[in-house]
Amino acid sequence: MQVPYTEAVTTTASLRRPRKDAAANRAGILRAAATTLATDPSASIDQIARAAGLSRRALYGHFDDRHALLAELISAGSQRFNAIAASVDEPDARLALARLTATLWTEAAHVQVAAALALSEAHVEETAAALAPLRRTVAAIVRSGQEAGTLRTDIAAPTLARLIEEAARLAVSRIDAASPAATDLAVRTVLSIAGLSWREAEDLLAAHSDVIGDIARDAARSAR
Numbered sequence: 301m302q303v304p305y306t307e308a309v310t311t312t313a314s315l316r317r318p319r320k321d322a323a324a325n326r327a328g329i330l331r332a333a334a335t336t337l338a339t340d341p342s343a344s345i346d347q348i349a350r351a352a353g354l355s356r357r358a359l360y361g362h363f364d365d366r367h368a369l370l371a372e373l374i375s376a377g378s379q380r381f382n383a384i385a386a387s388v389d390e391p392d393a394r395l396a397l398a399r400l401t402a403t404l405w406t407e408a409a410h411v412q413v414a415a416a417l418a419l420s421e422a423h424v425e426e427t428a429a430a431l432a433p434l435r436r437t438v439a440a441i442v443r444s445g446q447e448a449g450t451l452r453t454d455i456a457a458p459t460l461a462r463l464i465e466e467a468a469r470l471a472v473s474r475i476d477a478a479s480p481a482a483t484d485l486a487v488r489t490v491l492s493i494a495g496l497s498w499r500e501a502e503d504l505l506a507a508h509s510d511v512i513g514d515i516a517r518d519a520a521r522s523a524r
Contacts, residue, residue: 326362328352330376333369345369374423378430380407385437393445394504397494398487398511400437401468405477405486438464445494452495460494467493483512 332352336343345366349359363369384403390396428435439461445451452460471486479485484505491501505511 322362325352325354325358329354329359329362329369330373333373337373370423371426374427375430378427378434381431382433385434388437388441391444392450393441393448394450394491394494394496395508395511396441397438397445397451397464397490398504398508400441401487401490402483402512404468405471405483435461435465442494463493464490487512 329348329352333343333348336348336351340347345359346356348369349356352359359369363372381404384407385400387403388396388400390399439457442451442461442464443457446453446457446460455463467489468486471489475482475485487505488498488501491504492498496504
């Protein structure tokens with residue numbers, strides 16, 4: 301028997317609506333998780349569910365457990381960071397590191413929770429693969445800088461790249477992302493690990509003010 305057009309439309313709409321609502325609820329859970337974890341990194345599933353305006357049972361309809369929820373936050377943050385790394389196109393290794401750090405920090409200011417989770421010891425194994433493209437980019441920049449003599453050569457490239465990663469992790473976890481001077485501080489931290497003196501970093505950033513922006517530079521100077 302042929303289904304009347306109006307009934308078919310109603311049936312199709314009813315089938316599509318739950319899918320749309322489910323996607324919206326899932327996105328809402330992720331936003332609520334990021335906001336909640338920003339103030340309480342050990343927030344429970346119940347806290348996150350309440351922040352999302354859902355019941356615990358409804359949240360479990362989207363994520364099997366807290367680990368699954370955190371894994372998705374990590375995945376989303378890693379994808380965004382890897383995309384930024386892929387966009388870096390700067391022959392000067394010093395500037396490449398500065399630009400990469402500044403751009404990542406701008407992103408980390410919005411998804412700092414995901415960044416902190418992705419760089420934490422508790423999640424290091426699961427995020428090593430997720431952040432592999434970014435890590436390869438950092439390693440390539442370090443090798444290029446050492447070959448050009450613009451980055452320190454007293455430390456082997458793989459070790460130096462790892463130290464830069466550790467510096468980035470420290471910046472993410474310790475620097476207040478809301479501070480106007482945060483980007484400047486994060487960039488200088490990475491450049492220092494890479495072998496630049498504070499004067500060399502100052503000269504580099506002064507010659508390329510677009511790296512962190514004039515507003516951030518003014519804020520950083522005021523904070524010193």
